[in-house]
Amino acid sequence: DQQVKQNSPSLSVQEGRISILNCDYTNSMFDYFLWYKKYPAEGPTFLISISSIKDKNEDGRFTVFLNKSAKHLSLHIVPSQPGDSAVYFCAASRNQAGTALIFGKGTTLSVSS
Amino acid sequence: DAGVIQSPRHEVTEMGQEVTLRCKPISGHDYLFWYRQTMMRGLELLIYFNNNVPIDDSGMPEDRFSAKMPNASFSTLKIQPSEPRDSAVYFCASILDRGVTGELFFGEGSRLTVL
Numbered sequence: 001d002q003q004v005k006q007n008s009p010s011l012s013v014q015e016g017r018i019s020i021l022n023c024d025y026t027n028s029m030f031d032y033f034l035w036y037k038k039y040p041a042e043g044p045t046f047l048i049s050i051s052s053i054k055d056k057n058e059d060g061r062f063t064v065f066l067n068k069s070a071k072h073l074s075l076h077i078v079p080s081q082p083g084d085s086a087v088y089f090c091a092a093s094r095n096q097a098g099t100a101l102i103f104g105k106g107t108t109l110s111v112s113s
Numbered sequence: 114d115a116g117v118i119q120s121p122r123h124e125v126t127e128m129g130q131e132v133t134l135r136c137k138p139i140s141g142h143d144y145l146f147w148y149r150q151t152m153m154r155g156l157e158l159l160i161y162f163n164n165n166v167p168i169d170d171s172g173m174p175e176d177r178f179s180a181k182m183p184n185a186s187f188s189t190l191k192i193q194p195s196e197p198r199d200s201a202v203y204f205c206a207s208i209l210d211r212g213v214t215g216e217l218f219f220g221e222g223s224r225l226t227v228l
Contacts (some may be wrong), residue, residue: 043117046218
């Protein structure tokens with residue numbers, strides 16, 4: 001019973017277009033959400049986060065949207081670049097001490113030039 | 114600044130052997146996490162420590178798995194005896210307090226292959 005679900009294992013996008021990665025969660029106690037990026041043979045690295053008190057957070061080409069009623073979040077990358085090709089993990093937690101991040105299975109993004 | 118350091122990077126062993134994975138967290142970080150990555154289950158939390166004390170080990174799959182953190186700068190994850198289904202990439206991560214961001218700093222992982 002996955003609490004954080006990334007239903008698309010892979011996504012292919014052309015350079016310059018928008019990439020949209022989706023994530024659903026089931027635990028209504030989650031109030032903090034993060035996206036991590038992972039290149040082969042490296043550990044995941046933090047990309048962007050959003051608190052449940054917001055519905056949007058933007059950082060350069062990356063924007064995360066949160067729809068609490070639908071328990072859904074998405075990561076938008078505009079414009080997509082070949083260097084964005086990686087595995088993207090969605091993660092969620094209760095934003096309080098003593099809790100851990102719960103990750104989805106990941107979505108592999110391929111950006112072609 | 115040194116990041117989270119894991120060793121070995123790669124380990125190939127035979128079924129039934131003992132495996133020990135090691136982690137050095139970022140200095141000053143008070144939380145340490147062990148995650149396992151597989152194709153089927155993605156990144157799953159195994160166990161985490163706060164100030165060297167195990168907080169939640171409910172993700173540890175079986176009694177064959179054990180983890181220790183004898184001091185603030187070192188942790189081990191041991192599998193004994195190992196089985197082929199334990200083959201995965203094991204990540205260690207650390208953080209200074211849960212704070213606001215919840216951003217974990219991951220090591221590069223230890224890729225375990227059990228034959």
